[in-house]
Amino acid sequence: MRKLLIAANWKMYKNPAESTAFLTHFAPLVKQNDRAEVVLCPPMTSLPALVDAARGKAVSIGAQTMHWLNEGAYTGETSPTMLTAIGATHVLIGHSERRQHFNETDTTVNLKLKSALAHGLVPIVCVGEHLHERESNKTADVLNLQVSVALEGIDPAALGPLVIAYEPVWAIGTGKTATPEIAEEAHKIIRAQLAKVAGTAVAAATRILYGGSVKPDNAASLCCLEDIDGALVGGASLDPGSFSQIVANATAR
Numbered sequence: 287m288r289k290l291l292i293a294a295n296w297k298m299y300k301n302p303a304e305s306t307a308f309l310t311h312f313a314p315l316v317k318q319n320d321r322a323e324v325v326l327c328p329p330m331t332s333l334p335a336l337v338d339a340a341r342g343k344a345v346s347i348g349a350q351t352m353h354w355l356n357e358g359a360y361t362g363e364t365s366p367t368m369l370t371a372i373g374a375t376h377v378l379i380g381h382s383e384r385r386q387h388f389n390e391t392d393t394t395v396n397l398k399l400k401s402a403l404a405h406g407l408v409p410i411v412c413v414g415e416h417l418h419e420r421e422s423n424k425t426a427d428v429l430n431l432q433v434s435v436a437l438e439g440i441d442p443a444a445l446g447p448l449v450i451a452y453e454p455v456w457a458i459g460t461g462k463t464a465t466p467e468i469a470e471e472a473h474k475i476i477r478a479q480l481a482k483v484a485g486t487a488v489a490a491a492t493r494i495l496y497g498g499s500v501k502p503d504n505a506a507s508l509c510c511l512e513d514i515d516g517a518l519v520g521g522a523s524l525d526p527g528s529f530s531q532i533v534a535n536a537t538a539r
């Protein structure tokens with residue numbers, strides 16, 4: 287049985303005071319939940335305050351990106367050891383906005399995944415097709431390539447913590463959610479590719495989250511499907527009421 291994971295990606299929203307205020311409202315709303323892990327990924331400047339505020343609460347804290355090296359002349363970057371030093375436990379890797387605006391590629395995703403695993407961070411690797419790729423029937427090819435390059439050169443025995451997030455680019459921030467059927471089909475493709483490149487045990491154990499316009503009213507129908515093991519939520523995770531409702535609805539199955 288894979289435990290559900292519901293993660294919030296706050297993108298470039300909320301300063302430290304706003305982040306801890308969110309947690310004050312949110313934590314009491316989810317504390318009874320033992321069916322799902324809940325993770326908040328705030329901007330870097332909120333990480334230390336949020337890690338401190340989340341101690342003893344049923345909420346984990348993750349970063350939205352990281353460099354793969356421990357240190358070096360890389361202005362503006364944050365390293366995996368800097369994240370673990372402050373107590374962050376998860377990290378998003380290769381979000382489509384990082385790929386689109388900051389030139390991240392499947393190759394840098396692979397470097398970051400290796401580094402996150404080596405440092406004991408739970409990696410949430412984001413994959414997903416663009417609209418034009420879906421419309422030209424290339425979805426499976428795109429997902430298969432993204433998954434296989436991400437995992438290249440990694441011993442399957444090291445992949446225990448791996449989480450994948452399927453985020454079709456056309457569904458992010460657009461209000462256009464993938465139908466449960468579309469999402470389930472994509473998740474099956476990803477799981478089959480995991481089996482091919484890392485073996486059936488890894489494929490069966492890896493949680494695959496759906497992301498893209500997840501809201502309280504569609505969380506239940508997405509998260510009740512066989513191959514969907516939770517959600518990665520952007521806009522609707524910024525409000526404690528709406529995000530706690532997503533957690534409640536996703537775990538109601």
Ligand code: 13P
Pocket residue numbers: 295381453457458459460461497498499500518519520521522
């Ligand atoms: P929205 O939920 O705002 O569509 O964003 C999805 C996302 O990018 C989460 O990483």
